[in-house]
Amino acid sequence: MSRESALVSADWAEKNIAAPGVVFVEVDEDTTAYDGGHIAGAIKLDWRQDLQDPVRRDFVNKEQFEALLSSRGIANDDTVVLYGGNNNWFAAYAYWYFKLYGHGDVKLLDGGRKKWELDARPLSKDEVKRPATQYVAQEQDLSIRAFRDDVVKAIGVQNLIDVRSPDEYAGRLLAPAHLPQEQAQRAGHIPTALSVPWSKAANEDGTFKSDSELAELYAAAGIDDSKDTIAYCRIGERSSHTWFVLQEILGKANVKNYDGSWTEYGSLVGVPVALGDEPGKA
Amino acid sequence: MTAQTASTVAAGCAAPDQAAPLPLSVDLEKETVITGVVQSGGDPVAGAYVRLLDRTGEFTAEVVTSPAGQFRFFAAPGTWQLRALSRFGNGDATVTADRGVNEVSLAVA
Numbered sequence: 001m002s003r004e005s006a007l008v009s010a011d012w013a014e015k016n017i018a019a020p021g022v023v024f025v026e027v028d029e030d031t032t033a034y035d036g037g038h039i040a041g042a043i044k045l046d047w048r049q050d051l052q053d054p055v056r057r058d059f060v061n062k063e064q065f066e067a068l069l070s071s072r073g074i075a076n077d078d079t080v081v082l083y084g085g086n087n088n089w090f091a092a093y094a095y096w097y098f099k100l101y102g103h104g105d106v107k108l109l110d111g112g113r114k115k116w117e118l119d120a121r122p123l124s125k126d127e128v129k130r131p132a133t134q135y136v137a138q139e140q141d142l143s144i145r146a147f148r149d150d151v152v153k154a155i156g157v158q159n160l161i162d163v164r165s166p167d168e169y170a171g172r173l174l175a176p177a178h179l180p181q182e183q184a185q186r187a188g189h190i191p192t193a194l195s196v197p198w199s200k201a202a203n204e205d206g207t208f209k210s211d212s213e214l215a216e217l218y219a220a221a222g223i224d225d226s227k228d229t230i231a232y233c234r235i236g237e238r239s240s241h242t243w244f245v246l247q248e249i250l251g252k253a254n255v256k257n258y259d260g261s262w263t264e265y266g267s268l269v270g271v272p273v274a275l276g277d278e279p280g281k282a
Numbered sequence: 283m284t285a286q287t288a289s290t291v292a293a294g295c296a297a298p299d300q301a302a303p304l305p306l307s308v309d310l311e312k313e314t315v316i317t318g319v320v321q322s323g324g325d326p327v328a329g330a331y332v333r334l335l336d337r338t339g340e341f342t343a344e345v346v347t348s349p350a351g352q353f354r355f356f357a358a359p360g361t362w363q364l365r366a367l368s369r370f371g372n373g374d375a376t377v378t379a380d381r382g383v384n385e386v387s388l389a390v391a
Contacts, residue, residue: 030346033346085346086344087344114331114367117329117369118331118367118368118369120369165336165340165341165342165343166336166338166340166342167336167342167358172358173342173357173358175356176342176343177316177334177342177343177355177356177357178334178343178344178345178354178355178356179343179356180305180307180308180313180356181312181313181356181358197340197341199340199341200340200341204333204365204367205367
């Protein structure tokens with residue numbers, strides 16, 4: 001993968017809004033953002049209602065994903081262009097999710113909603129309805145998804161990257177600071193995880209930094225390219241952003257996203273936790 | 283300590299309606315709320331992007347202002363920087379926050 005195959009610019013997007021075979025999909029944390037105005041023709045996916053199982057803490061299964069995409073009018077051979085707020089956190093999460101279920105051509109709009117809005121590009125409030133399709137998903141590609149046992153085994157062995165803010169990593173905050181801080185789980189990070197906040201990979205307008213800046217960022221942080229890598233955050237969306245950078249932009253091999261992330265790990269009984277600004281020992 | 287006494291109002295920003303409404307579940311004995319309005323020439327700016335940076339200048343969170351220009355963060359006691367990006371320009375502010383509600387004025391130009 002490369003920047004060219006995984007990312008599209010706002011200019012490209014504006015020119016291709018009505019292009020056949022291109023479907024724009026908005027995915028936000030604030031799921032009301034779409035209703036206030038979206039890219040013309042874009043459909044909305046609600047990361048919580050549409051992509052999470054309503055009962056178990058897990059994703060929708062293959063059949064549910066097929067039903068979702070079929071009803072929203074996304075076909076297997078469509079180019080899916082994802083974008084959203086929060087610097088594309090949830091759009092990157094959806095990108096990873098589309099890859100997990102084997103969608104062929106999926107791209108992220110560089111800068112997401114923020115750059116689009118700051119550029120004062122047009123937004124539409126028109127309702128979007130696409131004809132239903134017969135979408136067929138693949139089995140989950142578990143080469144890009146880490147579970148808690150993988151993470152515990154990776155301590156001191158693989159690259160673990162904690163992409164939350166430094167205060168969350170150290171245990172001074174339990175959640176990103178736009179959310180209330182009262183949480184059940186313990187604060188801190190997985191021992192030996194390196195702190196590379198997702199935000200270091202993005203410019204202020206939400207676009208990704210250049211390939212050379214990104215390569216330098218992870219090299220300077222001490223990522224060992226001879227080892228596999230697992231990225232995590234609090235609920236797996238910011239780490240999707242970093243997974244996207246490492247695997248899809250920089251083309252690194254064997255990178256997984258731990259979607260259980262800190263809300264799972266920080267609630268586990270009997271696992272080690274490190275506090276403070278240093279990675280800590282295995 | 284009550285929310286009232288914990289409130290820190292930044293200089294030049296004494297208007298009582300600066301804070302974004304808080305969910306009832308928020309416990310101001312525990313939370314450190316940083317809130318205010320982004321303004322351009324005295325008018326509130328809706329849809330501005332406000333980011334909270336920690337004492338080292340590292341990104342901690344970002345929100346979009348409400349139709350009334352309001353933003354709100356749940357942080358921790360200490361010194362924080364705020365940075366706003368909008369179509370009307372950008373702006374910065376620094377706040378030393380305590381537990382409770384901390385109001386900050388943030389102008390963009």
